[in-house]
Amino acid sequence: MFYPEPIAKLIDAFSRLPGVGPKTAGRLAFHVLRMKEDDVLDFAKSLVSVKRNLHYCSVCCNITDVDPCRVCQDKSRDASVICVVQEPKDLVALERMKEFNGYYHVLHGAISPMEGIGPDEIRIAELLKRLGDDTVQELILAMNPNVEGEATTMYISRLVKPFGLRVTRIAHGLPVGGDLEYADEVTLSKALEGRRELS
Known part of the structure; x- marks a missing residue:
């Protein structure tokens, strides 16, 4: 199947995102096509703003729009x-x-x-x-x-x-409500390692 170039480029752009396969990329692209133009422009502005206005905090290396970040500024x-x-x-x-x-x-x-x-x-x-x-x-x-x-x-x-x-x-182990049979070896090992005595 062949799409017009603008939609094909949008599908390709979405498919480069982590965890987005070709089918999901297609659904996202066609969702954008159905969106109101103002909403699409706001979405595009948000993407550009993230690239232009965010940088790394000079203290903790977190992403921030102010330097130092708000956490590092908190005395x-x-x-x-x-x-x-x-x-x-x-x-x-x-x-x-x-x-x-x-x-x-x-x-x-x-x-x-x-x-x-x-x-x-x-x-x-x-x-x-x-x-x-x-x-x-x-x-x-x-x-x-x-x-x-x-x-x-x-x-x-x-x-x-x-x-x-x-x-x-930080402690590692089984989450509350988790089942032993579904836990991986690393999680089980850490759960055993971090065991505590019951009082």
Whole structure:
């Protein structure tokens, strides 16, 4: 089947997004075709605005429209604790909880030799610069519980040992309401490792 060039280009553009296959790209393109012109223009403006108006925070490397970002500007936070996360969306998930009051550092990925991502491709150097003074006392490593997250956690924990910081990691294990039979080996292993005594 052959589409007119504008719709074919739009399908191609959507199919380059992660997790969007050819059929979904086609559905999205035809949805855009049915949208009102004003809505399409607003959508296009939003895409351009994201590219033009967002950059990385000079302190924590989170995406932001102001520098430093709003979290780093907040002087009421505990400067002695930095929580290291892989992606900006991880920071958002932790902030939504409203339990953590320290600062963050966003790596923008994890070490993955299979994908050619080494320590130099993520924001570890920027993290080390932040540890130069005696302000930070604890580093919380909040990487994803997978092979890449584990590799990144181990690498950073060894790297920061000379700083004399307390290095902790978030607990991993089974989610509430989860079934053992559906859990992968890494999750089960972490659940066993993090077991606690019942009182």
